[in-house]
Amino acid sequence: MxxxxxxxxxxxxxxxxxxxxxxxxxxxxxxxxxxxxxxxxxxxxxxxxxxxxxxxxxxxxxxxxxxxxxxxxxxxxxxxxxxxIGMIFQDFNLFDHLCARDNVAIALQKVKGQKKALARQRAMAELERVGLVEQAHLYPSQLSGGQKQRVSLARALAMDPMxxxxxxxxxxxxxxxxxxxxxxxxxxxxxxxxxxxxxxxxxxxxxxxxxxxxxxxxxxxxxxxxxxxxxxxxxxxxxxxxxxxxxxxxx
Ligand SMILES: Nc1ncnc2c1ncn2[C@@H]1O[C@H](COP(=O)(O)OP(=O)(O)OP(=O)(O)O)[C@@H](O)[C@H]1O
Ligand SMILES: [Mg+2]
CATH class of the missing domain: 3.40.50.300 (P-loop containing nucleotide triphosphate hydrolases)
Structure with missing residues (x-):
């Protein structure tokens, strides 16, 4: 070790x-x-x-x-x-104009320069990990607080933090x-x-x-x-x- x-x-x-x-x-x-x-x-x-x-x-x-x-x-x-280093805040910090999937995908596109299709694929995998596949198309205003926080966890995880x-x-x-x-x-x-x-x-x-x-x-x-x-x-x-x-x- x-x-x-x-x-x-x-x-x-x-x-x-x-x-x-x-x-x-x-x-x-x-x-x-x-x-x-x-x-x-x-x-x-x-x-x-x-x-x-x-x-x-x-x-x-x-x-x-x-x-x-x-x-x-x-x-x-x-x-x-x-x-x-992934950061999770108390108030979720999601983009209101993007659905759950795209809130996760956007960081991969902007920060890691991934193509949209690939970023969306990874976003779905991370949403699955936090139990939110069925909510992927919903916007933050349509999600509960717990679901919003799970989207922000999925977004952080998609960046492969150490x-x-x-x-x-x-x-x-x-x-x-x-x-x-x-x-x-x-x-x-x-x-x-x-x-x-x-x-x-x-x-x-x-x-x-x-x-x-x-x-x-x-x-x-x-x-x-x-x-x-x-x-x-x-x-x-x-x-x-x-x-x-x-x-x-x-x-
Ligand atoms: N930008 C800033 N300017 C001035 N004072 C600040 C700033 N940021 C934090 N402080 C002060 O630093 C101290 C610590 O704040 P911090 O937010 O780190 O505490 P905390 O332990 O997270 O509190 P809480 O449990 O309420 O979230 C507080 O007295 C706060 O007023
Ligand atoms: Mg604090």
């Missing part, structure tokens, strides 16, 4: 308007690993994901994908680097739609996809990840196995946060 992590975030800091948003954050992901980031609002989770793919270049520190330093890459290589970053992929969904999206993510994880996911779905985190990363005020304050989340208000910071979350959501 190769000892080198697939993704390594090394001492990343980010300062915006004189305020430290990320303070010396390090983490690593082995091939096929799923790690979950949890923590209070404003703690820097989304900023961290954007630093990982250099959408927001960190002020210090670096990110290594398969051993390659993002900081040392030319502008052109950074584009290629970003293409290897790693996927997911920023609260289910937080905009009605409770009954959360499961269908988490099921697809779980299935992807089992198929060997490497993923870093911000989520407050504690049950999912407990069952599917070996490591939880708890972030607060721009720092990683605790990391460990899902048991980190046990212990209630008397436990560590992550456990206290989960107990609070359970109190609010009644779960």
């Amino acid at each position: 190769s000892a080198q992590p697939l993704l390594e975030v090394s001492h990343v800091s980010r300062i915006i308007d004189g305020k430290t948003i990320l303070d010396d954050v390090s983490l690593s992901l082995g091939r096929g690993e799923l790690k979950v980031i949890i923590g209070p609002s404003g703690g820097g989770k989304s900023t961290l994901l954007q630093c990982v793919n250099f959408l927001q270049p960190p002020d210090s520190g670096d990110v290594f994908l398969d051993g390659q330093s993002a900081r040392e890459m030319s502008r052109q290589n950074i584009c290629a680097f970003r293409q290897k 790693v996927m970053l997911l920023d609260e992929p289910t937080s905009a969904l009605d409770p009954e739609l959360i499961g269908e999206v988490l099921n697809v993510i779980a299935q992807l994880s089992r198929s060997g996809m490497t993923m870093l996911m911000v989520t407050h779905q504690i049950g999912f985190a407990r069952h599917l990840t070996k490591e939880i990363i708890f972030m607060e005020a721009g720092r990683v304050v605790e990391t460990g196995p899902p048991e980190l989340l046990e212990g209630g208000p008397e436990g560590g910071r992550a456990a206290a946060f989960c107990a609070k979350l359970a109190e609010v959501t009644g779960r």
